[in-house]
Amino acid sequence: MNQAQPLWSPQLIQRYDLTGPRYTSYPTAVEFQALGQGETLLDIAAASSDPTKPLSLYVHIPFCAHVCYYCACNKVITRNRAKAAPYLERLYQEIAYYAKRFGQGRVVEQLHWGGGTPTFLSHEEIRQLMAVIKQHFQLREDDQGDYGIEIDPREASVETLQLLREIGFNRISLGIQDIDPQVQEAVNRVQPIELVKELLDEARHLGFRSINFDLIYGLPKQSLSGFTNTLETILTLSPDRLSVFNYAHLPDRFRPQRHIQAADLPDPATKLAILEHCITRLNQAGYQYIGMDHFAKPEDELAIAQRQGKLHRNFQGYTTHGNCELLAFGASAIAQIGDTYLQNQHDVGAWMREVAEQGYALKRGLALSQDDKIRRAAINQLICHFALDYASFNRCWGVDFEQYFSRELAALQSRAEDGLLLLQQGGIEILPQGRLLIRNICMEFDRYRQQGAAGTFSRII
Numbered sequence: 001m002n003q004a005q006p007l008w009s010p011q012l013i014q015r016y017d018l019t020g021p022r023y024t025s026y027p028t029a030v031e032f033q034a035l036g037q038g039e040t041l042l043d044i045a046a047a048s049s050d051p052t053k054p055l056s057l058y059v060h061i062p063f064c065a066h067v068c069y070y071c072a073c074n075k076v077i078t079r080n081r082a083k084a085a086p087y088l089e090r091l092y093q094e095i096a097y098y099a100k101r102f103g104q105g106r107v108v109e110q111l112h113w114g115g116g117t118p119t120f121l122s123h124e125e126i127r128q129l130m131a132v133i134k135q136h137f138q139l140r141e142d143d144q145g146d147y148g149i150e151i152d153p154r155e156a157s158v159e160t161l162q163l164l165r166e167i168g169f170n171r172i173s174l175g176i177q178d179i180d181p182q183v184q185e186a187v188n189r190v191q192p193i194e195l196v197k198e199l200l201d202e203a204r205h206l207g208f209r210s211i212n213f214d215l216i217y218g219l220p221k222q223s224l225s226g227f228t229n230t231l232e233t234i235l236t237l238s239p240d241r242l243s244v245f246n247y248a249h250l251p252d253r254f255r256p257q258r259h260i261q262a263a264d265l266p267d268p269a270t271k272l273a274i275l276e277h278c279i280t281r282l283n284q285a286g287y288q289y290i291g292m293d294h295f296a297k298p299e300d301e302l303a304i305a306q307r308q309g310k311l312h313r314n315f316q317g318y319t320t321h322g323n324c325e326l327l328a329f330g331a332s333a334i335a336q337i338g339d340t341y342l343q344n345q346h347d348v349g350a351w352m353r354e355v356a357e358q359g360y361a362l363k364r365g366l367a368l369s370q371d372d373k374i375r376r377a378a379i380n381q382l383i384c385h386f387a388l389d390y391a392s393f394n395r396c397w398g399v400d401f402e403q404y405f406s407r408e409l410a411a412l413q414s415r416a417e418d419g420l421l422l423l424q425q426g427g428i429e430i431l432p433q434g435r436l437l438i439r440n441i442c443m444e445f446d447r448y449r450q451q452g453a454a455g456t457f458s459r460i461i
C-alpha cells in the first residue's frame, strides 16, 4: 500500500467521469429487495451473525428545525420539538428488540448518532436516549470506544457539548458546508463562523477526538475564489478530518433542491477547479487523502489505519471498525448483520407503526451470496488501500483471484494502459492519477453494474 496523494489528471477525469456508487456497501442499496417477510431475513441475519464480534450501533434522528436547500438526507423538517418524544418511544422499543436478539455479551466498539439533526433532541431526551442504549448494550467505560455524533452548529450550544461528552461521546462531526455568507443564504443555512469557533474551542477543551468538518462543493453562488477563502479559514481551525462532498443537483428526487436556481450553480469547469484546489491545498497543509471525499491528519486514527492496511468501509463511510456487526435504529437506517443487509422503513410513520406492532420495521434487505462477499472484499480492499495483493486475498477467500476475476482483469487492461492502475504479477496497484477515479475501477468488480442494473448514483466528481 502506498500513501502517495492523488494526482490530478484533467484528461483522465474527463474520460472516466461517469456515474458510480459510493460503495458504502456491496451490493449497493439499490440491489436490496423489498421484504414480504422481514422475519425471514432477520432469521438469516441471526443464523449468520457471529456473536464473538463486537458491535457498531447507528441511531438515526430524522428531525431538523430548518431546511437546507441542498439536502439529500432522510429528514423531517419541523419546528415542533414535541415530535421527538413519540419517535424516541419507538426507538427504545426497537433498541430493546435488537439488543435481545443480537446484543447479548457483545461490546459496542462504535456508536454513531446521525440524521437529520441528533441535537434537535432536548438535553433531557439526549440523556435518556443514551441511558436506554447503555441499559441494553455494553458500552465501553474507558473512553476508548469510537462514539460520535453529527452536529449542526446552529442546533448545539457549549452546554450541549458538555452534556455529550459527559454521557460518553468522544467524537463529533460538524456540518459546515461553506462559510461564504452569499452561499449560506442561497442554501438557507446561515451559520456565522464564530458559532463554529466557539463550539470547536469547547469541543477541544472537553477532549473530543477526531473532530470532523463537512464541506460541500458545487453549491449555488460558489466560485473558486470564494471556496478558496472558505478553505483557508477552515485550515486555520485545523479539523482532524475533513469531508468534502460533491453537491449533485437532483431537484426531481430531493424536493428542497427546487429552491435552488440552476443558474446560480457553478459550472462543471468551476467545480473541477474547486476540487483540484481542495486536493492540492489539503495535501500541502499536510492532510492525508483517505479516499473518495475524505481527508485526515496523518496522526488521526483513520490515516494510521490506512497506513497499517486496517481501514474498512461501511454505511458510516471509512472506519477502523471493520470487525464489527452493525445494528441500526430509526427510520431508513441500514444494518449489516452476519451475511445480511437490512434497511428500515424510510417513512417515519411506517417505521413507527411497524416498530409499535412487532419491535422492528424492515423495508428491504439482502442476504449475501458467497460471490457477493468475495466481490465486496475486493472492492473494500481497493477503495480503502488502493492496492490488492493476490496471495493474501486468495488465502483469505480460498479462490484464485486471477482466475476468479479474469474477465474483470481483462477489462481493466485499458485503464492500466491509460495509467490509472498497475496490473502486476502479484496484485493490483491504483496509481495516484487513478485514485480519484477509484469508484470507476471498483465498478468493474460489481456484478450488478456489469449486468446493467438500474440505479442513479451521484457523479464521481
Ligand SMILES: C[S@@+](CC[C@H](N)C(=O)[O-])C[C@H]1O[C@@H](n2cnc3c(N)ncnc32)[C@H](O)[C@@H]1O
Pocket (backbone or CB within 6 Å): 064, 070, 071, 072, 073, 114, 115, 116, 117, 150, 151, 152, 153, 174, 175, 176, 177, 214, 215, 216, 245, 246, 247, 248
Ligand atoms: C445529516 S447531515 C449532518 C448533520 C446536520 N444535519 C448538519 O447539517 O449539520 C450530513 C451531511 O451530509 C452532507 N449533505 C447533505 N446533503 C448533501 C448533498 N445534497 N450533497 C452533498 N452533501 C450533502 C452535508 O455535508 C451534511 O453535513
Ligand code: SF4
Pocket (backbone or CB within 6 Å): 063, 064, 066, 067, 068, 071, 072, 073, 075, 115, 116, 117, 152, 175
Ligand atoms: S443538511 Fe443537516 S440540518 Fe440541513 S436539512 Fe440536511 S440534515 Fe437537516
